[in-house]
Amino acid sequence: MAEARTLGESLRHQGVSRRGFLKFCAATASVMALPPSMVPVMAAALEKARRPSLIWLSFQECTGCTESLTRSHAPTLEDLIFDFISLDYHHTLQAASGDAAEAAREKAMHENFGSYLLVVDGSLPNENNGYSTIAGISNLEMLKQTAEGAAAVIAVGTCAAFGGLPHAAPNPTNAVPVSEIITDKPLINVSGCPPIPAVISGVLAHYLIFGQLPELDALNRPLAFYGQSIHDRCYRRSFYDKGLFAETFDDEGAKKGWCLYRLGCKGPMTYNACATIKWNQGLSWPIESGHGCLGCSEPNFWDAGGFYRALSIPTADIAKTAGYAAATGVALGAAAGVMNRRKTSAAAEKHEIVTVDDLEKSS
Amino acid sequence: MNSTMDFLLWVRGPAFDVAVAIFVIGVLVRLLEIFLLGRRPYLSEARGSQLGPGLKTVATRFLAESGTLKRAAFTVIGGYIFHLGFFIALLLFVPHIELIHATFGIEWPGMPTPVIDAITVVTLVALIGLLIHRLAHPVLRFLSGFEDYLVWALTFLPLLTGYLAFHRLVNPYPLALGIHILSVEILLILFPFTKLMHTFTAFVARWYNGAMAGRRGVES
Ligand code: SF4
Ligand code: SF4
Numbered sequence: 348m349a350e351a352r353t354l355g356e357s358l359r360h361q362g363v364s365r366r367g368f369l370k371f372c373a374a375t376a377s378v379m380a381l382p383p384s385m386v387p388v389m390a391a392a393l394e395k396a397r398r399p400s401l402i403w404l405s406f407q408e409c410t411g412c413t414e415s416l417t418r419s420h421a422p423t424l425e426d427l428i429f430d431f432i433s434l435d436y437h438h439t440l441q442a443a444s445g446d447a448a449e450a451a452r453e454k455a456m457h458e459n460f461g462s463y464l465l466v467v468d469g470s471l472p473n474e475n476n477g478y479s480t481i482a483g484i485s486n487l488e489m490l491k492q493t494a495e496g497a498a499a500v501i502a503v504g505t506c507a508a509f510g511g512l513p514h515a516a517p518n519p520t521n522a523v524p525v526s527e528i529i530t531d532k533p534l535i536n537v538s539g540c541p542p543i544p545a546v547i548s549g550v551l552a553h554y555l556i557f558g559q560l561p562e563l564d565a566l567n568r569p570l571a572f573y574g575q576s577i578h579d580r581c582y583r584r585s586f587y588d589k590g591l592f593a594e595t596f597d598d599e600g601a602k603k604g605w606c607l608y609r610l611g612c613k614g615p616m617t618y619n620a621c622a623t624i625k626w627n628q629g630l631s632w633p634i635e636s637g638h639g640c641l642g643c644s645e646p647n648f649w650d651a652g653g654f655y656r657a658l659s660i661p662t663a664d665i666a667k668t669a670g671y672a673a674a675t676g677v678a679l680g681a682a683a684g685v686m687n688r689r690k691t692s693a694a695a696e697k698h699e700i701v702t703v704d705d706l707e708k709s710s
Numbered sequence: 711m712n713s714t715m716d717f718l719l720w721v722r723g724p725a726f727d728v729a730v731a732i733f734v735i736g737v738l739v740r741l742l743e744i745f746l747l748g749r750r751p752y753l754s755e756a757r758g759s760q761l762g763p764g765l766k767t768v769a770t771r772f773l774a775e776s777g778t779l780k781r782a783a784f785t786v787i788g789g790y791i792f793h794l795g796f797f798i799a800l801l802l803f804v805p806h807i808e809l810i811h812a813t814f815g816i817e818w819p820g821m822p823t824p825v826i827d828a829i830t831v832v833t834l835v836a837l838i839g840l841l842i843h844r845l846a847h848p849v850l851r852f853l854s855g856f857e858d859y860l861v862w863a864l865t866f867l868p869l870l871t872g873y874l875a876f877h878r879l880v881n882p883y884p885l886a887l888g889i890h891i892l893s894v895e896i897l898l899i900l901f902p903f904t905k906l907m908h909t910f911t912a913f914v915a916r917w918y919n920g921a922m923a924g925r926r927g928v929e930s
């Protein structure tokens with residue numbers, strides 16, 4: 348449960364030095380694109396921050412988001428934040444189960460009404476409540492109940508943010524994102540399938556430091572992480588600009604690290620921080636590992652016409668259409684030509700020769 | 711909320727199909743109509759060949775006649791700029807070559823993207839300049855009808871929307887790209903039924919002029 352200890356006290360309790368703490372603050376500031384002058388401010392704010400209660404609800408999801416967030420190696424900012432936050436309810440991470448778990452959720456909601464953070468991963472079935480339930484409570488019902496006393500809602504992962512995989516055609520459960528159900532709370536979408544761990548911890552840190560959600564883009568994503576497209580930050584961009592593409596995953600171009608556009612890379616439509624923060628402790632990221640971006644932080648990326656087809660390439664068989672159209676055009680053109688000729692010759696036949704004499708006679 | 715991606719898929723799918731079909735059928739019907747009308751039989755004896763002068767005229771008419779250039783320098787130069795710019799952007803922008811490669815299997819080297827970007831800006835400026843000139847010049851204005859403004863817009867919009875999509879000035883991206891593709895589809899659909907047909911007929915007319923003059927043994 349949320350307790351009186353501040354973050355500073357809690358860290359010292361865990362044996363984190365002042366120097367280590369400042370290092371974390373600097374890392375967070377750089378990740379969130381804050382100026383270095385903000386570091387002392389952040390440190391002071393975090394030092395005094397009270398341990399917030401956090402309730403994590405999982406709906407139609409694959410646990411990939413939780414996996415992502417827990418896969419960071421210690422000691423990281425993610426650890427720090429997660430150690431600090433009072434994670435009062437999380438199916439996968441909590442020890443309690445059944446009634447005890449639900450009781451913990453209700454207790455946290457009750458004790459911290461109006462101040463707890465609600466994190467959601469997974470989409471909601473908006474058709475038949477029986478599609479997904481927890482302890483006999485439908486997802487929809489649980490979300491509405493829990494959001495009521497939340498200070499803010501954080502939709503983690505593309506499923507919670509935009510519907511994600513459950514929403515992919517034909518969307519059998521009529522899956523909807525959190526934003527379609529909860530409209531009266533500050534809401535932030537941390538999209539990605541899964542999102543980068545540093546992004547979620549960065550958002551939480553921002554909330555702890557400033558007491559509010561960071562600046563958001565049109566899709567309610569934190570601008571600090573989703574402000575630039577993968578394509579604009581991609582280190583393969585110079586090859587794209589020159590028109591040098593890998594044709595297959597193992598040809599010469601691929602070996603030389605050329606652009607993956609032709610292999611379906613969705614970097615041009617995708618806003619995410621992979622190209623800058625990278626994955627696995629900054630080790631690498633999908634495009635660096637040789638595979639095009641799938642566009643996982645964008646709405647409907649599952650239904651964008653195929654992972655291995657570039658976004659601008661027509662989905663229909665245009666060559667075939669053009670062929671049929673050419674045949675039709677020739678046939679129609681020939682028919683029109685014949686008709687025009689008939690018209691011309693009919694007009695020529697009707698043509699009467701009028702002489703001056705004829706004209707004089709008629710007058 | 712899924713509408714922008716659906717929109718993009720629609721313009722990349724059925725709409726593209728329809729636009730290409732109308733374009734190909736329309737252009738072929740109109741050209742065949744012209745060819746099948748035929749020419750009047752020549753009754754006189756030929757004084758020269760048709761082939762050489764015909765081809766020569768097709769080529770030489772790319773250059774403006776010096777009198778025209780002097781009298782209407784702005785129109786001529788602006789015209790050159792936007793025609794060239796349009797075709798460079800259309801045929802040498804890397805993603806466009808990709809589209810042609812993916813659909814017809816043929817490809818050629820493209821130009822560096824930043825160069826295309828600059829050329830597009832110049833082309834847009836030239837087109838805007840020509841439109842202002844057309845509106846400001848009393849005679850040009852008098853001679854201009856709805857169709858002239860329509861074909862101007864049909865040419866301008868694909869360039870403008872392409873520029874906006876490339877620089878992500880419209881969001882979300884699938885919408886920006888979808889609008890760009892749609893503007894091209896509108897161009898393709900209206901192409902055969904407007905003055906834009908001059909893309910093909912200009913060469914037919916030049917050929918006839920040159921060939922006719924050649925047969926008579928005169929300069930065209
Ligand atoms: S690999 Fe993808 S993101 Fe990188 S330049 Fe090519 S298309 Fe853009
Ligand atoms: S590179 Fe693209 S698909 Fe891969 S994780 Fe990043 S945003 Fe998602």
